[in-house]
Structures are given as C-alpha cells and as structure tokens.
Amino acid sequence: MSPTDPARTLATQLPDTPPGARITLMGHVHRRRELATVSFLILRDRTGLAQIVFRPEQLPTVGLPGEETVVRIEGTATANAHAPGGIEVTAPEITLLSEPARTPVVELWRPTLDAALPTVLDHAAVTWRHPAQRAKWELAAASLRGFRRTLDAEGFTEIQTPKLVDSVTESGANVFPVDYFGTTAYLAQSPQFFKQQLVGVFERVYETGPVFRAEPHDTVRHLAEYVSLDAELGFIRDHRDVLALLHRVLLGMIESIRTESGDAVARLGLALPAIPDEIPVIHFQDALRRVGAPDDEPDLAPAHERALGEWARQRYGSDVIAVEGYPMRKRPFYTHPQPDDPRWSNSFDLIFRGLELVTGGQRRHRYSDYVAAIEARGESPAAYASYLSAFAHGMPPHGGFAIGLERWVSRLIEASNIREVTLFPRDLHRLTP
C-alpha cells in the first residue's frame, strides 16, 4: 500500500466517506472490546481513531488482535450516530501486519496517561503513542513551523551552524568536552557567535537546532540538550526592534498551533496564550521594585519572575512580559549597553507565564567596542579572533533572541516538568532511551 495510495482511508477521512463504500484502514489496535453480541476494535492511525464493528460470526477464529497490533482492515463505511464522526466500519476483514511481543507498561487506550514521569520517560517509544502525550509534541512541531514561516516571510535566511566548536561561547562552565581527533572540542552552548557573523552576510538569519548545557543541577526546567530557536537581524535601532520581531514570531507560532494542531489543542484542553497587541515592557530596576527585591540584585529569582508574570496577567491581561535593561555586569560581553546609562543593557528577558522563556537584545557591533569589552574582562581578544573578524570588517547594528522550544511547550501546557514535553530528554541522570 503506497503512502499516497488513494485506496487507504485515514481515520479523519472516515466522516467524509460515503456510507456503503468499501475502504481500507491501517494502524495500531488502540483498544479491543469483545462482548457477547458484538465486538469493537478501535484503530489508531496518524490522524485519529476509527471504530470497527465485528458481529460474532465475523470475528477471527483466534479472536481480535490485542492492543498495539498493527493491522490492515478492509470494511464497509456505515453510518452510526454513536460512532466518532458518525461513521464506523462494518463487515471487516483484518490482516495482521505486525504483532506485539510484550504488553505495554501503560494502557494507551485510557483517556489519560496514568503513570509516574520516570515510567513515561523510560518507555518513551511506547508512551509517546498515547494521544494526549503525542499532542504535546504536535504543539512543538507546529511551533517550529510557525517560527520558520514568520521569519521566512520577513526575508530571513535559515542557517545551520556547527555544534562542534573550539572554545566556549557563553560561559566557561557547563560545557561538554568532546574528544575530537585527539584534541578537545566543545559542544556549542548556542549558535550566538555564528549567527552574529552571518548577519554580516545575510542580514537576517535564523536557526532551529540543538544546543548543549552541562547543567549540573537537577531541576524541572533545565535539560542538558534542548532545541533553541534562534533569530538575529541587522539594521535595528535597538533591542525594542528585536522585541517587536519576537512578538510577531510568538504570534506566528500560536497561529500555527491554532490552525494546524487544532486537534492536539482540543485533546489537551489547551487555552492558547494571551499575547496583547504590544508586549508589556518593564525596566529591570522597576521590576526589582515591583517584586520588592533590593535595588542591587543582579538578576531576577524564579519567584520574582512568577510575581511579574502574575502582575502582567492582572495588569495587562498578558501571558508575557518583557524585562529590559538587565545589568551589564550580568550579561555576556557582546551585549549592547543602554546608551544613556551604560550600567544597564539593551537586552531583555521575556517572561512567559512566570518563567523566563527568551533572552534577547541588541549586540555590540563596533570592533573597538568588542576589543574593549573583552579586555575589560581580563581576556585576550586573540582568543576570539575568528568571531571578531566579522566586526573588523564592518557589521550593522544588530540583535536577536533565542527561544527554548521545550520550555515554550512546557509553559504552554503548564507542565510541571520540562521532561514531559521532550521526546527523549537528556539530563544529569538520563542519557537513555
């Protein structure tokens, strides 16, 4: 049966099938129920569920196949107001395509996946088959499409940059060393240096790919490997232009979820985020005051982020709020200072439902500013030679941001642990499955 063979009917096509038509379905047995007078088999394919009805004389002599058996079913589309979509399949002939060797550790046909998180993660290949679990990744896939579509429409060029690098980008710690042909390489903590260099080439770039953080803490919101949605663009005025782009990107991601993953949204009973016409912005100093933190705090604690998220919800009816002007001393050297007061930066964090989701801002663009900033940290510009060569040859004012995909989906469904939305999470204790 070819993937485009019109002879195959998908579960979601069933309601549009004329009653009486002889059709072929393929998928996993989601549920079997054998009763005295009639038996049912619920078939699961990539689009949804279909109900197959067996009269006693139509049952295979060995009985109905068990859950997770892969089958092809030929049968007759039959109207039944009680069936999902109003059409069920009767007079079925069943062919087994592959039979399970084990019983799943969870009952996939139950409405909710009733298992502890370690069980769900340990048996990922099976637990992701649960429709409600699977819906979580469908949100991620739709978000990726929305991210790229928004940026494609604005003249961005997709890039793919190396994950093997010769030095450390963001911070000296939290990096994975790799044995690279006898020397040491590192796994990239972000595409930051590459995407900036490529702004000099393509002016507007984005990348969707893995980044690696040797995060030594075991928290519900960190992973050792995650998917970073990076964008960077030239010829901005300041970080507010970057924030405006982020706003359009978030709306594009939500629109993609709404229009292309409506079924996943329904399965999860999801309320899509409220993003107002303009993202509320608060300066870091004001944010400290608002949450009652001392004036000299260098960063916002998780409790502060939650309080700001709550305030944005109440004050602006918004699920997002941007905090701008983080202290320069806590930001990486490429961060552009606030022109009127260089203690603060032209950078921001976006807090989504009380958790930092995005870091972004304007970057420095003048070569001499980079040399001075690196020397001020007691480092040698020579250690950054290939990165700095982009700036030595003229770079536009630019900035960008990075969204953590798993964090986005996690807050979207208000998961208690980011691992719930990650296909195969990697952390301090987990390198498998």
Place this chain on the structure above:
Amino acid sequence: MSPTDPARTLATQLPDTPPGARITLMGHVHRRRELATVSFLILRDRTGLAQIVFRPEQLPTVGLPGEETVVRIEGTATANAHAPGGIEVTAPEITLLSEPARTPVVELWRPTLDAALPTVLDHAAVTWRHPAQRAKWELAAASLRGFRRTLDAEGFTEIQTPKLVDSVTESGANVFPVDYFGTTAYLAQSPQFFKQQLVGVFERVYETGPVFRAEPHDTVRHLAEYVSLDAELGFIRDHRDVLALLHRVLLGMIESIRTESGDAVARLGLALPAIPDEIPVIHFQDALRRVGAPDDEPDLAPAHERALGEWARQRYGSDVIAVEGYPMRKRPFYTHPQPDDPRWSNSFDLIFRGLELVTGGQRRHRYSDYVAAIEARGESPAAYASYLSAFAHGMPPHGGFAIGLERWVSRLIEASNIREVTLFPRDLHRLTP
C-alpha cells in the same frame, strides 16, 4: 530604523521606486569608485546591489567610505538606463553606521571570489559575503524549505531527537566520545534509531539536523559534522515506496530552489538537475555487471558510481539513478532483506551526478527479526533494549532515507570540494572558524 519600517528601501525594490522619490537604503559598501567628474558607490544589502551617484560637490569631505563600511544612504531615485534595474540613487546623504578596522583578505566586489579554498575557509565570516559565495548557501536554505514543505504536505511530523546518545548507532568506529557528567556519551551518527521509534508514534516523521562522523580520512566529500535530512514513514509496501517519496522530495527541493532562489541560481549560472518522471532503478548485481566489476564486490567504488551516473545521464537523461538490492552483509542490521532472496536487501543508494547522495530503504519491523539479526552479528539484543522496545510493541512496515545537505548542494553546483558549500566546515584538521 525598524526592520519593517516602510521607510527603508531594499536594493531589489529600487526598480519599482518612482523616479524622484526620496528613499533610504542601508547596507555594506560593496565598491567605491571615485572619478574626476563623478563618483559611484555600490551598496550591498540582503537582496542585492544598488548604485549611488555622487557629484563632486556631494562627496563627504573625508571622501567616500571604503568597502565593507556599513552605511545608511538617503537619496533620490533617478532613472538611468545604464544603472542596474534602471534606477540609481542621486543627491545622496550618507551616514556611517560602522566602519571596518581591516581590509578584507579578498576583494568582495570582484565578480568571482578569487582565492584558494583554505583562505576562503579561514576567513568565512568575510568570504561568505561575496554574492556568488553566498548564493551557495541560499541553495541550501531553499532546499531545506523544499524538503520540509513537501513532507508537511504529506502529513509528516517534524521531530528533534537527541544528539547525545549512550551507544553507537551505525558502526563502532567513527564516533566522537563526549565527557557526559563523568560518564561517556557519543555524538549521534544519525537519528536512525529515534526516527524509527517515532514512526510507531507519528507514522511519518522527518528531521533536519546535525550528525557527526569521526571520519578519519581527509577527502573532498566527507565532513566530521554535516546536516542530515532524514525522513521515515510507516505502512509502505517496500523500499520502492520510499524511493517514490524521495523522488517527490527531490522535486520539491528543486522547485523551492527554482522559485525562491532564482537570483542565486542566476548568480551561479546553475543548470538545475534533470529528474525524470520516474527515477531509473538498477539492481546492485546489474550495476556491478554494467561497470565491469566482479560479481562478488560488496559495494560500489566511487569510480563505479561515476560510471553509473554517466550511464544514467546518457541512457535516461537523468541526473539521478537508484541502485537497489545492496548485499545484506554490507548493510546495517535493521535493513529489510529482499523477500525473494535474502542475500540482497530492500535498500537503495541514490547516485546524484555520479556520487552517492542518499541511502534509504525498507527496515525490518518485526521484533523477532531484530533479535535474530542482532544475535547473528554476535551481539546481545539487551544492548539495544530501548530501541527494540518500539518493535516489541508493534511497528508497521516502514522505511526511510537520509540526504546529506552539503553533499546535495555540492553536487548541485558541481563543487570540487564539499567544504566550498559548508558555512563553517568541520573535519580532521579544521575546528575553526
């Protein structure tokens, strides 16, 4: 100047600008020419080139800015049949946004990038700015879009799978070890095991992302890190369904290049590949005979692939040919055997212009077949426990393929070295820039 500020005019918008309009352009100085009676500045932005004309009295007192200076220019759109697109900019006022600190190692304004490959690679941040160089990556970006768009339209789900794995997928050698929180992890050589497991969930999946091969040889067609375009789908009859999908995907990639990167195609003087309505297929045994190789050769040598490519071109007018039925003993254990003769496999390589571009085929789908195949290699199924759990719980007949992105673009432009089309190549000798 906001990125969406209508006040900014892009180079490609200039021909549509009404003569006499006062406009603002931004970009790099691509070329300056100061003559006695008139001076020119060619501006380069993300869309193309624009010509700015200075009368002597309009020149800045310090003269025109040098190449690679980043500028904003306000001027008057003026018809001139000799200017690119028929419109040039006169009466300019120029603002310097950032000045280069060094002279580029290559002259970017020359029609071709006239430098040895090591120079081009060592100075990637600058050499990619050359319009003809940049066009190569634009083909890659368009190919990524075409790949995803084709599969999105066929009901595929995008996946993002871990690059950090606990064991070796494809072969014991050629793998990079990673110091992972005190234990050893490896960089994934392919998403093979994950994409198969996820066929059990989403039925049709694809991934675009980095893969890693500790390739100990220094060749013109291998990289230590490259971008793999992976697809995998369930409910196939055999590998011919996979090849048919690959055919549609290649056509989609070419269509995307043709319609969205027409300017890059023109800059490179590129002849798009000839892909016939059906991809020619030859069995491995027949391929050996045709190239005059002994019957017991286990694989095709590069010279054989070139000869087959030449033959496909002459016989079928095709830039591609598929070789099916590779010997089972040379294929990975998950390869599905040819049902009528298990010495051969239901797998294929696609040869594109004389070089292997794609490996694909049908995979085994029965748990017992996997256990037998792994034991036949003298290995323990327990070492593959999490992978095998997908098959223990029922998997549809399935298959897939992987396209090397850089190899595709490399053969597309008939580059002599794959590094010419890779943004920042990684190999035995190169970990920077």
